[in-house]
Amino acid sequence: MATSDKIERLRERLLVCPICRDEFKDPRLLPCHHTVCFECIGNIVRSSSNTGRLFRCPQCRTDVFVPRGGIDAFPISFYILSVQDELGSKGYSSSCDICEREWMQSQFKCVDCDLDICRFCIHEHRLCHHDSTRHAIIRIETAPNAVNMSSNRTCPKHADEILQIYCITCDVAVCITCSCEDHKLHDTVPMTKKLREAQKQLQTELDRLTLEKKDAITLMEGIQTSIEEIKTTSSKALMEVDKRSKHLQQNLERLTSIKKDLLQNEETKGLQELSSYSDELKSYFDQLDNGVHFLEELQEGDMCLELLDGFEKFQKTLCEQKQLLKSRSLTYKTISFENGQDYIFRDVMFLNFGSLVNKKKTLNSLGVEMKLSNNDNNDIDSETFTMKKLIGSIFMLVILTTLGQIFLAFVENPNNFDVIFISLLCLVYLFVASYFAYRKSSKPVTYKV
Structure with a gap:
């Protein structure tokens, strides 16, 4: 008989409570020298006596009186405690929930899955069902009937036999019967030897996986560094884009301010000239009006030599003013703004803000002549020609x-060839359109009113 079987039999004879039929928990010694669990004594006292002072021993049926101190006064059975210490308490016994073999006791407990697992099924469960850094698997206790076993798998042909032989020729695990029948002349080794060799191979695999793990860690660190670099450079690029945008906005605002100042200066100059001419013309008009009223109010009795001399003097003065106004040619300018064009070619932007166009008008006694020109020597946009020339060169x-x-x-x-031909057509069209647009913007227009 195996030593483990003897220990189990001894445990059943000495360490099992006669009431709960389980291993003693807090064993107490009765006056008849039998041992019962403390909790079982309380249960039997409550069910056997109304007074709670008397009960019978479950083994010898002797009447037992409860001491004055209650059931706590029953002495502890130190003998039973000593035997328990020597033999060890009865381990947690449960079959494996994965392979479901009743004779295969579980040795591990998966807290996450709430499964009892034997030492053979635990490996696949760890590798395939859990993250190695987060699994919550605890060891229960080594099962005595599976310590020396190399596998719990049974032969597919002989269900009662465990695979204990490994056929090297066929690279498969077999039972003893199969090794004598189907694998009789093959090269075979005991399963324990095969597992020892596999253990060495697994150690080599451990070293390889450790190196690969280090490489993976290095790569992940590199990826993280690259991510941080991308974020940093992108943030910096965004700042540069905003900075460039503000710079362009400042340039546009400066150019806008220049255009406005030129426009306001020309407006002020033109208004001053017209105001001066208007004042002179008003003085001439007042003289004419005065002469008209004088002649309209003149009566027949007012005629005299002095009147003729005075009117002649008035005519001379009026003629001088008229001659001055007639000889004076007034030129003024009206200004309009023509929007420019902007083109984007790849990453290059060609921008023409726009130009101020002079429309010159000349006032004289013969009528009004209006001349429009985009290229005058006194034009306030003299830099437009240079800008157009630069844009044309680019x-x-x-x-x-x-x-x-x-x-x-x-x-x-x-x-x-097809793509190149289409590109040439687009280029020719762009060139011709730009040429006519430039000619149209540079051609002066003159008409009379």
Whole structure:
């Protein structure tokens, strides 16, 4: 008989309570020298006597009187406690919830899944059902009937036999019967030897996985560094974009201010000239009005030589003012704003803010003549010609560069002729449209009213 079986039998004879039929918990010694659990004594006293002072021993049926101190006064059975210490308390016994073999006692408890697991099924459960850093698996106790077993798998042909032999030729685990029948002439080894060799291989695999883990950690750190770098550079780029945008806005505001100042200065100058001319014309008009009223109120009895001399003097003065106004040619300017154009080619933006256009008008005694010109020597937008020339030069440079790129693309891959032809058509259209737009903006217009 195996030592473990003897211990189990001895445990059943000495350490089992006659009432609850379980291992003693807080054993108490009765006057008849039998031992009962403290909790079981309380239960039997409450069910056996109305006074709670008398009950019978469950083994020898002797009447037992409860001491004055109550059931707490029953002495502790130190003998039973000593035996329990020597043999050890009865372990937690439960079958495996995964393989469901009644004879295979569980040795592990998965707290997360609430499963009792044997030492054979625990490995797959750890690898496939849990994160290695978060699993909550505790060891219960080593099951005595499975300590020396190398596997709990049974043979598919012989259900009562466990796989104890490993066939190296077929690379498969077999039972003893199969090794004598189907694998008789094959190279076989005991399962324990195969497992020892596998343990060495697993140690090598552990070293390899450890290195791969370090490489993965290094890669993850590199990825995290790259993420931080992307965030940092993106944030910096956004700041630069905002800074550039503010700079462009400041330039546009400065250019707007210049245009407004030029417009206001020209407006003030034109208004001053017209106001001065208007004052002179009003003085002439007052003289005419005075002469008209004088002649209208003149009566027949008022005629005299002095009147004629005075009127002649008045006519001379009026003629001088008229001649002065007639000889004076007044030129003034009206100003309008023509919006510019902006083009974006790849990352380059061509911007023309716009120009102030002079519309010159000349007033004289013969009528009114209006002349419109976009290119006058005294134009307030004299820098417009330089800007147009610069933009034209840049545009021609872009056209030449694009033509060069199209030619290189055609040389490298003549099969892209359709794409190249369409690109040339678009380029020609853009060039012709730009030319006519430039000519239209530069052509003076003159008409009479």
